Amino acid sequence: MNDIWGLEPSARSEYGSLEQALVHEPGDEFNSVVDPDAWNWDGLPRQEKAAKEHRSLVEELESNGVEVLTLEGVTQSLAESLFVRDVGFAIGGGIVVGKMVEETRHGEERRLSERMTELGAPIYHTVHGDGGFEAGNMVWIDRDTVAIGRSQTTNAAGIRQVRTVLETFGVEVIEVPIFGSTESTGQTHLALVFSMVAPDLALVYSEAVPPEFLDMLHDRGIETVSVPMREQRNRATSTIVVDPGTVLLPSGNHRVRAALTDRGFHVIELSLREIRKAGGGPKGLLLPLSRTVTGE
Secondary structure (H helix, E strand, O other): OOOOOOOOOEEOOOOOOEEEEEEOOOOHHHHHOOOHHHHOOOOOOOHHHHHHHHHHHHHHHHHOOOEEEEOOOOOOOOOOOOOHHHHEEEEOOEEEEOEOOOHHHOOHHHHHHHHHHHHOOOEEEEOOOOOOEOHHHEEEEEOOEEEEEEEOOEOHHHHHHHHHHHHHOOOEEEEEEHHHOOOOOOOOOHHHOEEEEEOOEEEEOHHHOOHHHHHHHHHOOOEEEEOOHHHHHOOOOOOEEEEOOEEEEEOOOHHHHHHHHHOOOEEEEEOOHHHHOOOOOHHHHOEEEEEOOOOO
16 A cells, blocks of 8 residues: 555466455345346345355355455345456455446446555546446466457457456467357356366366367466356356465365365365356455465
8 A cells, every 4th residue: 555545456376365355245225126037037035045055155255365345225126236256356455347238237346446546546547438347257377378268248449448458467368269259148257167277277168168269278388177057057157266275165165175186286166056046156255356366
């Protein structure tokens, strides 16, 4: 921190030590959804159960030394506010705020901007105009390279705006069309099909990304673990690395768990059955504000 800003967030890694993160426990707004189909939810999650699952996640984060900050002040209509990662990202001491494509999520950008201002963090850019950008489509490969998925929630105009900001920090952007189409009606976020868990190891649901993307990873010396469809649907690719070698993984993903433990990882399983009904995974439940790049 300096004398001007109270918070100088930056997270240019998926696998360094997570030091600080922003979360939002599902509250009364979660009960505002009456038609799950209108929200693309898999049924109606019970708010009390979802909140309990979320608290278990926070306890695991804090037990691993992560400082957890909260979003707070969410309006009644913003039922997906628990997926804070989607709304923005931290880099170089400030925040970039996205632009949510789905109408049900309009307004999450304002609350994140307000909260970051309250915490004393500068806002570097807010995606605007015809741009659409959700940071759930953004996965760091290394500190100087980030993959951004093009899908129904992130368009070319949004990527152009974000690329301009990232280039200021010397970051290369690799665009990844999900399912090979910018009009994909399949996976909405790259982070649901691709996860870096170490400098040289990634979890990938290969059916959702072009083979050229896998070739690029292999050319960089990155081993890929192929995630089967059933475990991808169980959010196996939505992992959280809290420290190098320590991974939070949704329970029930036996093949991915075995692949990680065989490679020496300490795997902590999370039960997130209610939260999963809302369509996201554990990675989406936190916005990293500070993470080291140890291990590169």
